[in-house]
Amino acid sequence: MTTPHLKIEDLHVSIDGKEIIKGFNLEIKGGEIHAIMGPNGTGKSTLASAIMGHPRYEVTSGKVFVDGEDILEMEVDERAKAGLFLAMQYPSEVSGVTNADFLRSSINARREEGDEISLMKFIRKMDEKMAELEMDESFSQRYLNEGFSGGEKKRNEILQMMMIEPKFAILDEIDSGLDIDALKLVSNGVNAMRGNDFGCLIITHYQRLLNYITPDHVHVMMQGRIVKSGGAELAHRLEAEGYDWVKEELGIEDETVGQEA
Ligand SMILES: Nc1ncnc2c1ncn2[C@@H]1O[C@H](COP(=O)(O)OP(=O)(O)OP(=O)(O)O)[C@@H](O)[C@H]1O
Numbered sequence: 001m002t003t004p005h006l007k008i009e010d011l012h013v014s015i016d017g018k019e020i021i022k023g024f025n026l027e028i029k030g031g032e033i034h035a036i037m038g039p040n041g042t043g044k045s046t047l048a049s050a051i052m053g054h055p056r057y058e059v060t061s062g063k064v065f066v067d068g069e070d071i072l073e074m075e076v077d078e079r080a081k082a083g084l085f086l087a088m089q090y091p092s093e094v095s096g097v098t099n100a101d102f103l104r105s106s107i108n109a110r111r112e113e114g115d116e117i118s119l120m121k122f123i124r125k126m127d128e129k130m131a132e133l134e135m136d137e138s139f140s141q142r143y144l145n146e147g148f149s150g151g152e153k154k155r156n157e158i159l160q161m162m163m164i165e166p167k168f169a170i171l172d173e174i175d176s177g178l179d180i181d182a183l184k185l186v187s188n189g190v191n192a193m194r195g196n197d198f199g200c201l202i203i204t205h206y207q208r209l210l211n212y213i214t215p216d217h218v219h220v221m222m223q224g225r226i227v228k229s230g231g232a233e234l235a236h237r238l239e240a241e242g243y244d245w246v247k248e249e250l251g252i253e254d255e256t257v258g259q260e261a
């Protein structure tokens with residue numbers, strides 16, 4: 001298998017006619033972990049939703065390629081099949097669908113007809129991954145995210161990632177709401193997936209997560225685009241000094257996507 005390759009080229013995204021993502025470029029290859037940090041309201045979650053094909057987000061220009069294929073032409077399910085996975089900042093609750101059923105259909109939707117995962121294999125894998133994440137067995141039969149605590153929802157997003165084994169995972173604030181032990185379990189889960197056939201984009205506000213998952217590249221997002229990139233040390237500096245020095249260095253007054261023309 002060739003190494004997966006995600007390429008985002010000069011992406012522009014609008015919501016209700018307002019431009020939020022303004023010329024975003026990034027390339028991620030299999031084996032790489034990238035982190036995006038950035039102040040609130042700078043377009044991080046919008047970027048994630050647009051890549052996955054959320055219908056409210058209108059891509060006005062730019063391209064997103066997975067292994068050379070333009071995914072912006074694809075429906076959401078086709079993007080998933082192409083290997084993309086998003087762990088959402090605010091996972092939705094879906095009543096009436098059990099976690100196990102949801103996971104099994106998510107896995108099978110990404111496979112060819114006739115190549116569905118066997119029930120035995122599925123159950124074995126789910127038991128194994130839930131044990132790794134120290135999730136109680138009862139979560140498999142509960143409705144998807146319904147009544148889950150904040151931290152339980154985040155753990156469940158990582159369970160999905162571990163079960164689906166995507167080529168590329170975008171993890172939007174997967175650390176928010178996790179207690180220290182859960183943070184380690186979730187990080188172990190991500191680290192276990194590290195390898196040439198997996199690339200990851202981690203959106204986070206805190207260096208703490210990056211102590212457990214060492215990123216190859218760290219990017220700062222402001223005004224709907226990457227304004228600065230570096231290695232893991234960049235996250236340490238942001239943790240220690242905040243964002244003012246970046247804004248000063250680049251002459252940015254308002255980092256949000258709101259006011260500027
Ligand atoms: N559906 C929407 N309708 C109107 N405005 C929106 C919508 N979605 C996003 N925005 C606006 O776009 C901007 C960027 O939002 P986004 O959620 O991408 O920020 P973020 O960088 O993820 O912030 P945070 O760190 O707080 O999660 C915000 O000002 C937000 O209010």
Ligand SMILES: [Mg+2]
Pocket residue numbers: 044045046089172
């Ligand atoms: Mg966000």
